[in-house]
Amino acid sequence: MLPRISADTALFLDFDGTLVELASQPEAVEIPPGLVDSLKTLSHQLNGALALVSGRRMLDLDQFLSPLRLPTAAEHGAHRRSADGELTSAHAVNMEAVLQTAGALVSQHPGLRLEQKNLAISLHYRHAPELESLCLAEMQAGIARSTGLDLMQGKCVIDIKPAGVSKGTAIAAFMAEAPFAGRTPLFAGDDVTDEAGFTQVQSMGGYAVKVGQGPTVAQHRCDSVGQLMAWLQSAVMANQATDTHNSNAKGSERLSA
Incomplete structure (x- = not known):
């Protein structure tokens, strides 16, 4: 069973192989119908505590998910955009x-x-x-x-x-900032490059979800990108139902008063 995405979750998501199927070329990925809307709604429900953590360039991620601009750790943590839009980068290295x-x-x-x-x-x-x-x-x-x-x-x-940056260090940096601080971290990814992120969230009392096959330190696993998408959409609907229930309850309290 996959962990619940609740109101106090800090949600971190890989991109390739997690939100979208792997493609023959990096630019050829296809964005599943409803993905952008689901991410936008989830981000709102979590008060902005939803971030992408990917090996991609930030520009590429923004273009794929346009017009959505989420907090993002790109290039395996070498570039990071906080929830308030502040950009930080690792020091350039001679390559x-x-x-x-x-x-x-x-x-x-x-x-x-x-x-x-x-x-x-x-x-x-x-x-x-x-x-x-x-x-x-x-x-x-x-x-x-x-x-x-x-x-x-x-x-x-x-x-x-x-050296010195990873998806794990990026998640740790997000967790030290609003709106992520004080929440329970949850990271979903599919590849060996996501293992540092899995280790980080679990060391903070959070949850890790491995998408697909292969050895992993993650405590949870889902079979496919499609199953992960269904999990995200079910979280959207569950949170909407909770919001409706709470709103109705408050209305009843006002009437009885």
Whole structure:
């Protein structure tokens, strides 16, 4: 059973593989009907305590969910926008060695795709899975020639980001701020890159939901993006029913008085 999203929840959601199905190319994801409206309503019901925590660029997330602009941790926590719109970023790190390595791999193997972000890069091998070992070895070598960088391997992707930031550190930063502070954190994600977030929320007495298969530290699991979407929509309806009940109860109290 998935945990309940209640009025005192601080809700954190990954994007790819969690809110949307993984696509053949990063720009090809499709936004499910009703997703934006559900997120908007949930954010209102939680008094703004709903944030995206993703490896994507913030600009991409805003465009996919336009006109909605949620508090967001992008590029695995390297960029963060608080609920009041304040932007914070990790220190820029020299990525020349890993960019050269990734660029050489892409030029030699057409099935690879390099996604360059603001403070991070992603090397996608979804269309050339046989190159996984080569990509990992070469990018590890690139990291060894650099300082201040971390490598993470996700679903057919190798992410390079500044060291010291993660989805876990991003969630911790949100939880120190309004409107998240004092609430029970809940994070849903699907990939190895989400494990730091799972560990963080559970260390704070919260809940973690793993979408799909694979080993995880998360205490809860749902089978698919569709099931997660149904869970979010059921939370919207349950909160609306609670609000209606409370409103009716207050009305009855006024009449009896």
